[in-house]
Amino acid sequence: MLAASQIALASRELSMPHILVIEDDLNFREPLVKTLTNDGHTVTTAGDGLAALSLLKTIRPDLIITDILMPDMDGIETIIELSRLGNAVPVIAMSGGRRSITPAFNLDSAATMGVKVSLAKPFSRAELRRAIEQSLG
Amino acid sequence: MTSLTHCIYASLSASGFEEQELPQLLTRARSANALHGITGMLLYIRGTFFQVLEGEAADVDAMYQKILRDPRHTQVRQIVREPIAARNFAEWTMAFDTVDPVDAGGMIGDTDFFSDSSCIERMDAGRAKKLLAASERAAMKQELARHRHHLEELVGERTVALEKANEAAAAAHRASLERLDAERDARIQAGKLEAMGTLAAGIGHDFNNILASIVSYAEMTDDELVEGSEAKNNLAQVINGCFRARDLVSRMLDFARFRSGDPVQVDIVLQVREALVLLRASLRPSIELVFHCSIPEATVTIMADPTQIMQLVMNLCINAAHAMDNHGVIVIRIDLAAAIKDAPADQRGGICITVADNGTGMTPEVMQRIFDPFFTTKAPGEGSGLGLSVVYGAVKGLGGDIKVRSSAALGSAGTQFQVFLPTPRADPVPL
Numbered sequence: 001m002l003a004a005s006q007i008a009l010a011s012r013e014l015s016m017p018h019i020l021v022i023e024d025d026l027n028f029r030e031p032l033v034k035t036l037t038n039d040g041h042t043v044t045t046a047g048d049g050l051a052a053l054s055l056l057k058t059i060r061p062d063l064i065i066t067d068i069l070m071p072d073m074d075g076i077e078t079i080i081e082l083s084r085l086g087n088a089v090p091v092i093a094m095s096g097g098r099r100s101i102t103p104a105f106n107l108d109s110a111a112t113m114g115v116k117v118s119l120a121k122p123f124s125r126a127e128l129r130r131a132i133e134q135s136l137g
Numbered sequence: 138m139t140s141l142t143h144c145i146y147a148s149l150s151a152s153g154f155e156e157q158e159l160p161q162l163l164t165r166a167r168s169a170n171a172l173h174g175i176t177g178m179l180l181y182i183r184g185t186f187f188q189v190l191e192g193e194a195a196d197v198d199a200m201y202q203k204i205l206r207d208p209r210h211t212q213v214r215q216i217v218r219e220p221i222a223a224r225n226f227a228e229w230t231m232a233f234d235t236v237d238p239v240d241a242g243g244m245i246g247d248t249d250f251f252s253d254s255s256c257i258e259r260m261d262a263g264r265a266k267k268l269l270a271a272s273e274r275a276a277m278k279q280e281l282a283r284h285r286h287h288l289e290e291l292v293g294e295r296t297v298a299l300e301k302a303n304e305a306a307a308a309a310h311r312a313s314l315e316r317l318d319a320e321r322d323a324r325i326q327a328g329k330l331e332a333m334g335t336l337a338a339g340i341g342h343d344f345n346n347i348l349a350s351i352v353s354y355a356e357m358t359d360d361e362l363v364e365g366s367e368a369k370n371n372l373a374q375v376i377n378g379c380f381r382a383r384d385l386v387s388r389m390l391d392f393a394r395f396r397s398g399d400p401v402q403v404d405i406v407l408q409v410r411e412a413l414v415l416l417r418a419s420l421r422p423s424i425e426l427v428f429h430c431s432i433p434e435a436t437v438t439i440m441a442d443p444t445q446i447m448q449l450v451m452n453l454c455i456n457a458a459h460a461m462d463n464h465g466v467i468v469i470r471i472d473l474a475a476a477i478k479d480a481p482a483d484q485r486g487g488i489c490i491t492v493a494d495n496g497t498g499m500t501p502e503v504m505q506r507i508f509d510p511f512f513t514t515k516a517p518g519e520g521s522g523l524g525l526s527v528v529y530g531a532v533k534g535l536g537g538d539i540k541v542r543s544s545a546a547l548g549s550a551g552t553q554f555q556v557f558l559p560t561p562r563a564d565p566v567p568l
Contacts, residue, residue, distance in 0.1 A: 025346045025350075027346065027347070028346050028347075028349045028350040028353070030350075031350050031353030031354045031357065034357060035353055035356070035357060038357065038360070069342055094349075096342045096343070096344070096345025096346045096349065120345075120383075120387075121346060121349040121383075122348035122349035122351070122352040122353075122379055122380070122383055123352070124352060124356065124376070
């Protein structure tokens with residue numbers, strides 16, 4: 001007999017990961033979610049860091065993909081807040097850059113916050129898949 | 138008395154004659170008259186001392202010549218000689234008579250008479266005035282001539298001085314106009330770069346997001362298309378185009394970032410060598426790269442972002458290769474700026490990287506816009522027009538300067554870029 005927790009663990013390993021996408025730009029969030037869903041992922045979305053933190057009280061995603069430049073609470077703040085709350089869920093940071101800051105700079109900042117994988121916008125589906133594999137592997 | 142037909146006014150002092158000198162002058166005049174057997178009158182009218190001589194024209198003339206020659210008459214400034222009309226003489230005598238009815242000869246040396254101005258006023262006013270006016274006019278003429286001569290000298294000197302000052306002012310004016318022109322050009326260039334940076338920063342993020350959604354949709358659509366179909370090929374071009382656009386945005390953002398990079402100590406020679414290795418790999422074999430360095434490796438460092446230096450050299454060389462249509466020689470030099478003729482005065486303490494090609498050179502119109510963002514002479518799609526403006530932005534950001542000269546100024550075909558970069562210390566420092 002397997003314990004209930006072990007069953008839950010097994011089902012999670014077998015099923016495709018649950019991904020929380022934090023992105024304020026609907027024009028991009030929509031195709032991103034579609035791409036992830038087409039690949040078989042369960043996707044939950046949030047429009048900014050605050051919405052994401054409140055969602056995280058009720059859901060347990062396997063992976064968080066967050067934009068950096070967002071209103072209210074941006075990606076860097078979100079990542080800092082997540083680590084303060086003891087978050088163990090891997091994070092992928094995405095950025096299109098801002099002001100005189102290149103995507104690389106934003107992603108470097110994210111890296112110093114413990115984000116291991118990042119994507120500079122625009123990225124191909126292949127790059128996205130690789131990033132997810134890297135984060136979960 | 139009637140023999141006094143001629144008169145000599147010997148103006149002893151037209152100006153600067155002191156009242157207290159009068160007795161002395163009278164004594165001198167009296168002894169002179171006695172010596173020469175002259176009979177006549179001495180008159181003193183408003184600061185002027187006259188001697189009126191009596192006699193026939195020829196005698197008066199001789200007397201007058203004697204006076205002129207007499208070294209004791211040093212005070213005599215001028216001598217006017219004119220015939221005296223009988224009427225005037227009578228009036229004179231009358232005038233004298235009213236004071237003291239003596240003959241003219243007796244009047245000589247009469248100090249009381251000469252010091253009494255009221256008596257002179259009682260003389261024929263017209264005659265006295267004429268005497269005075271003639272004397273004063275002559276004195277003035279002389280004085281005027283002296284002044285005129287002095288003035289001419291002064292005017293001459295002043296003219297020369299003014300001409301010199303004028304030339305100096307014109308040269309200074311030209312220099313300041315040139316400086317203003319250069320400053321204005323620099324400001325315009327800085328403004329263009331600033332606008333470019335603002336534009337890049339403003340659109341960079343949004344543009345990348347738009348590209349990201351295009352790529353995503355295109356890739357999803359791609360899944361539904363038949364392998365090898367024309368639609369699938371077309372869509373691949375769309376996706377490809379999106380990534381090209383991303384690279385362009387990235388270059389623009391790099392450009393905007395250029396002025397805020399963290400500088401570190403860079404071995405300039407090493408960095409240029411590395412850039413040349415990369416260039417050798419990316420340029421066509423028909424391009425020859427020649428490197429001269431008059432500075433030993435690892436002796437001169439500058440404060441910069443190392444990739445910035447590499448990009449700077451690469452951009453200049455790639456530009457040169459394009460300018461020569463990928464056939465020719467690019468000469469890259471590193472020298473101390475002090476060894477460069479025409480190095481800007483404020484850059485003499487640093488180093489100079491020269492990149493010269495033997496292409497066809499540039500027209501003045503092209504040269505004027507060479508550092509403008511998006512300015513390119515290449516066909517659409519072949520060049521972003523950012524390469525040299527990135528170089529310009531980087532050089533200016535490092536506190537350096539860049540000079541460009543083309544065929545006409547070089548005296549040989551081609552284009553030469555000289556990049557002056559400041560070194561943190563005057564002495565070469567080992568790394």
